[in-house]
Amino acid sequence: MLLIPCPYCGVRPELEFSYGGQAHIARPQTSASAEEWAAFQYERVNTRGPHAERWRHTHGCGRFFNVVRDTTTDQILRSYRSGER
Amino acid sequence: MRSRFSGWSLLLGGLTGQRGWREQWRAATPKKGYDALIVGGGGHGLAAAYYLAKEHGIRNVAVLEKGWIGGGNTGRNTTVIRSNYLFSESSSLYDHAVKLWETLSQELNYNVMYSPRGVLMLAHNVHDCQVSQRHIHANYANGVDNEWLTPAQAKAYCPPLNIGSELRYPVLGGALQRRGGTARHDAVAWGYARAADALGVDIIENCEVTGLKRDANGAVVAVETNRGVIESRRIGVSAAGHSTVVLQMAGVRLPLESFPLQALVSEPVKPIFPCVVMSNTIHAYISQSDKGELVIGASTDAYTSYTQRGALHVSLHTLEAVCELFPAFRRMRMLRNWGGIVDVTPDRSPIVAKTPVPGLYVNCGWGTGGFKATPGAGHLLAWTMAHDAPHPLNAAFTIERFRDGLLIDEAAAAAVSH
Numbered sequence: 066m067l068l069i070p071c072p073y074c075g076v077r078p079e080l081e082f083s084y085g086g087q088a089h090i091a092r093p094q095t096s097a098s099a100e101e102w103a104a105f106q107y108e109r110v111n112t113r114g115p116h117a118e119r120w121r122h123t124h125g126c127g128r129f130f131n132v133v134r135d136t137t138t139d140q141i142l143r144s145y146r147s148g149e150r
Numbered sequence: 151m152r153s154r155f156s157g158w159s160l161l162l163g164g165l166t167g168q169r170g171w172r173e174q175w176r177a178a179t180p181k182k183g184y185d186a187l188i189v190g191g192g193g194h195g196l197a198a199a200y201y202l203a204k205e206h207g208i209r210n211v212a213v214l215e216k217g218w219i220g221g222g223n224t225g226r227n228t229t230v231i232r233s234n235y236l237f238s239e240s241s242s243l244y245d246h247a248v249k250l251w252e253t254l255s256q257e258l259n260y261n262v263m264y265s266p267r268g269v270l271m272l273a274h275n276v277h278d279c280q281v282s283q284r285h286i287h288a289n290y291a292n293g294v295d296n297e298w299l300t301p302a303q304a305k306a307y308c309p310p311l312n313i314g315s316e317l318r319y320p321v322l323g324g325a326l327q328r329r330g331g332t333a334r335h336d337a338v339a340w341g342y343a344r345a346a347d348a349l350g351v352d353i354i355e356n357c358e359v360t361g362l363k364r365d366a367n368g369a370v371v372a373v374e375t376n377r378g379v380i381e382s383r384r385i386g387v388s389a390a391g392h393s394t395v396v397l398q399m400a401g402v403r404l405p406l407e408s409f410p411l412q413a414l415v416s417e418p419v420k421p422i423f424p425c426v427v428m429s430n431t432i433h434a435y436i437s438q439s440d441k442g443e444l445v446i447g448a449s450t451d452a453y454t455s456y457t458q459r460g461a462l463h464v465s466l467h468t469l470e471a472v473c474e475l476f477p478a479f480r481r482m483r484m485l486r487n488w489g490g491i492v493d494v495t496p497d498r499s500p501i502v503a504k505t506p507v508p509g510l511y512v513n514c515g516w517g518t519g520g521f522k523a524t525p526g527a528g529h530l531l532a533w534t535m536a537h538d539a540p541h542p543l544n545a546a547f548t549i550e551r552f553r554d555g556l557l558i559d560e561a562a563a564a565a566v567s568h
Contacts, residue, residue, distance in 0.1 A: 066461045066462060066463055067453075067461070079452075079461065079463075080463065083452070084452040084453045086407075099553050099554070100553055102553075103405075103552050103553035104403070106496075106552070107405035107496050107552045108403045108404070108405050109405070109406070109407050109454075111394040111395075111404075111406055111407050111408055111454060113392070113395050113456050116454065118453065118454075134453070136408075136454055136455045136456050136457070137456050137457065138457065139455055139457050
């Protein structure tokens with residue numbers, strides 16, 4: 066089980082959180098093509114290495130935030146608030 | 151030249167101290183080029199190489215495996231075989247594989263220990279009962295066997311099952327596919343490797359693909375590996391959890407994410423468990439290997455990862471469900487647990503298709519249930535590579551279905567991870 070550093074509440078066990086998938090995916094304009102919508106909806110980087118992802122502290126503050134985790138070791142490199150990079 | 155296995159050859163081996171057995175495939179070194187390359191030496195990739203040589207006459211083929219044969223997901227799965235999927239495209243695809251399983255040992259002259267002992271999928275609430283009935287009727291319409299059992303019939307089929315009303319999620323019935331069952335996972339890889347090798351296929355272990363070379367038109371011309379450049383204008387990628395990593399080398403992005411999926415086995419005991427039981431609702435699934443171990447499948451982790459382990463609370467959850475359904479197993483000890491990296495598509499259906507890059511083909515996205523498809527996936531990947539066009543059975547399983555809104559949404563059909 067991961068220990069996840071919530072930027073608002075501190076380090077808590079993984080069971081308090083829900084996973085929110087790849088971070089920093091921008092929604093396209095409504096005029097976007099089918100390819101752009103498919104990329105937004107379905108394509109993911111699926112990185113082997115440092116992966117920026119969203120987590121939600123569901124059983125805590127309830128807020129979304131971002132985590133960079135190395136997917137080859139599951140080591141969490143850092144966490145930061147939504148809207149930050 | 152490898153000798154054929156038979157009852158007589160086994161008897162002779164027994165009488166001569168088992169000293170006459172030879173290696174089952176050559177330790178091939180890479181040639182300069184091949185008519186076709188398969189990236190990934192799991193069951194799927196080896197089967198593809200075998201069918202390219204056997205059915206399409208393309209024998210100048212190499213299978214490139216970064217580890218050793220049987221060391222990836224082929225050796226990490228829980229060996230369940232079934233074809234009781236909801237949609238016509240899926241049940242046809244998986245039933246194609248089941249039909250190949252039925253004669254695979256004879257086809258390969260290698261005992262893959264296919265055992266159609268029945269797969270029983272339990273229902274624990276009204277929704278489960280309705281979904282199961284819907285699957286049974288859809289399967290019936292597609293010529294795939296699946297039947298409804300009452301709790302008493304389920305108990306008669308699988309005696310260790312607890313059908314008492316004291317359970318938090320009591321058993322209300324189950325769907326039984328009698329042709330479903332298990333096979334020996336290692337034997338499947340070894341059998342295909344041996345049979346492909348006998349047809350001239352080079353099986354190259356410890357050969358990791360690090361790049362894909364393309365010509366001015368964008369078509370693939372070679373792979374770069376840790377054992378040098380190997381030329382081919384026809385490359386099939388069958389790399390399971392690492393499919394996105396390999397396809398990224400050609401700039402192809404896939405609708406896939408990789409998750410660790412856990413399994414565990416108990417200490418071996420005498421035969422007690424006659425079939426495969428799955429419960430999607432409380433996530434228990436279990437069978438007994440011929441060695442006597444209970445083989446238990448847990449869930450995927452919540453997050454993408456390549457770590458080949460998985461969190462303890464995930465397997466604990468499954469063990470709790472197993473102990474509730476089968477109280478006799480409460481004091482059994484678990485012997486080993488592990489994880490495999492599975493590549494999951496948004497609709498939980500695979501991709502067996504051409505890619506936008508000429509000469510590059512992909513077989514991926516089998517998610518948590520690829521083992522059952524091994525012969526079928528290899529057969530269809532070989533067909534697609536040989537004809538540069540899909541077989542009717544995999545024509546719907548394209549990458550473009552996500553762009554075109556033509557999902558084959560087994561994820562919604564099952565309403566659980568499976």
